[in-house]
Amino acid sequence: MSNFRxxxxxxxxxALLVLPFFFLSANLKDPSRLNVVERFFLEASAPLQYVATxxxxxxxxxxxxxxxxxDVKRDNERLRIENDRLxxxxxxxxxxxxxNERLRDLLQLRQRLGGDTIxxxxxxxxxxxFFRVLRVRVDRGAxxxxxxxxxxxxxxxxxxxxxxxxxxxSDVLLTVDQESAIDVVVQRTGAxxxxxxxxxxxxxxCRIEYLRxxxxxxxxxxxxxxxxxxxxxxxxxxxxxxxxxxxxFGLYQEVEVTPSVDFSQLDEVLILTAGSxxxxxxxxxxxx
Amino acid sequence: MRRSxxxxxxxxxxxxxxxxxxxxxxxxxxHPFVPNLLLPVVVYLGVAPNLPLLRGALAAxxxxxxLDLFSGNRMGLETFVCVATFMISRGAGLRLFMRNPGFxxxxxxxxxxxxxxxxxxxxxxxxxxxxxxAGTAGETAVTLVAPALATALVSPLVFAGLQRVDAxxxxxxxxx
Numbered sequence: 536m537s538n539f540r541x542x543x544x545x546x547x548x549x550a551l552l553v554l555p556f557f558f559l560s561a562n563l564k565d566p567s568r569l570n571v572v573e574r575f576f577l578e579a580s581a582p583l584q585y586v587a588t589x590x591x592x593x594x595x596x597x598x599x600x601x602x603x604x605x606d607v608k609r610d611n612e613r614l615r616i617e618n619d620r621l622x623x624x625x626x627x628x629x630x631x632x633x634x635n636e637r638l639r640d641l642l643q644l645r646q647r648l649g650g651d652t653i654x655x656x657x658x659x660x661x662x663x664x665f666f667r668v669l670r671v672r673v674d675r676g677a678x679x680x681x682x683x684x685x686x687x688x689x690x691x692x693x694x695x696x697x698x699x700x701x702x703x704x705s706d707v708l709l710t711v712d713q714e715s716a717i718d719v720v721v722q723r724t725g726a727x728x729x730x731x732x733x734x735x736x737x738x739x740x741c742r743i744e745y746l747r748x749x750x751x752x753x754x755x756x757x758x759x760x761x762x763x764x765x766x767x768x769x770x771x772x773x774x775x776x777x778x779x780x781x782x783x784f785g786l787y788q789e790v791e792v793t794p795s796v797d798f799s800q801l802d803e804v805l806i807l808t809a810g811s812x813x814x815x816x817x818x819x820x821x822x823x
Numbered sequence: 824m825r826r827s828x829x830x831x832x833x834x835x836x837x838x839x840x841x842x843x844x845x846x847x848x849x850x851x852x853x854h855p856f857v858p859n860l861l862l863p864v865v866v867y868l869g870v871a872p873n874l875p876l877l878r879g880a881l882a883a884x885x886x887x888x889x890l891d892l893f894s895g896n897r898m899g900l901e902t903f904v905c906v907a908t909f910m911i912s913r914g915a916g917l918r919l920f921m922r923n924p925g926f927x928x929x930x931x932x933x934x935x936x937x938x939x940x941x942x943x944x945x946x947x948x949x950x951x952x953x954x955x956x957a958g959t960a961g962e963t964a965v966t967l968v969a970p971a972l973a974t975a976l977v978s979p980l981v982f983a984g985l986q987r988v989d990a991x992x993x994x995x996x997x998x999x
Contacts, residue, residue, distance in 0.1 A: 587892055
């Protein structure tokens, strides 16, 4: 390396040392006390300084944004898991709320009916090819003092009666079953008849038989158990009239009733093991 | 041209450290044990073999300037400290101290102390009032020693990184 080069490098290096010192002193000085040279250098370097500062900020922002995004990704993952957990909890709470509501209705029904009742849970359902429930099985049987013929009700109304029992479970004959026959009364007019299930496998339907032609019945009328025969307590909702057919001749009219209970959604029921309040009152009246 | 690539590689390595440093500040607040990651780079420039004085000084200048830009300091403060550190490393013949991580850490502790002292002194000279950036002598000592310790601890890693960069460039040069 030549002496000139060596000298030049040393001079430039010293300049590189002096330059920042000079800028530092100029930058920190009171602007009113800057001399002409300092003012010139500061003004000349200002655009370069601006570009450099902006570039540094941009690079710094990109890096910070990246770090921020990494945080966001982590947060997203955490929130997704939390969201899933909360959804599960919400779903569970909804199920519990529905169950709670059903049980409360059942409790109210129990208090309204009086008498001895046993709460039972539906453990099996026979389903038709049209997805209609044909028979249900409950988790109470002979061991729980359940006997065939005992009425089975839900918060929505009459379900049917116990058909047969075994140790720990019972089969229930639904009101829509062909074998089912219940003495009923139309609440609005007091018209009485015998409610029989149609056994339709594609819809829940009953018919009121022996309802005289002259009895006034309309679509929408509510049908209740009459309490006659003492098998079913009086005043349990059975369903609503959905069709009334009067022929020109004949003694009776055809009345179709849709049960108030949706057997597909049946989960809990009450089995009336002893006479209800209504039943007892009626039997007292009959005795007198 | 090839020598410029080497110098540029050191500068970019320093820039990467600077960005890592700013990220580290966001993730884990280390105050007062904040390492100066550029100081080992500047010392390495001073002791690196076959690096011309002018290129080394220029690289130290750029790194110091970047440090000023990123740290929001008064323009020139870190630039001056970096160029001065480079000159001292170059002039003092510190290559002997680069033999093992222990020596490297010890050297960087001293250099960081001197650099920190210089920064404080420059602030004291140019900014009036307040006459001194740190309140008490104890606080001043912590301001000087804590970053110096942190810098000393990380310096062997930085040196190892720089040696790898140097070796990679050397291999490439041999291949071409």
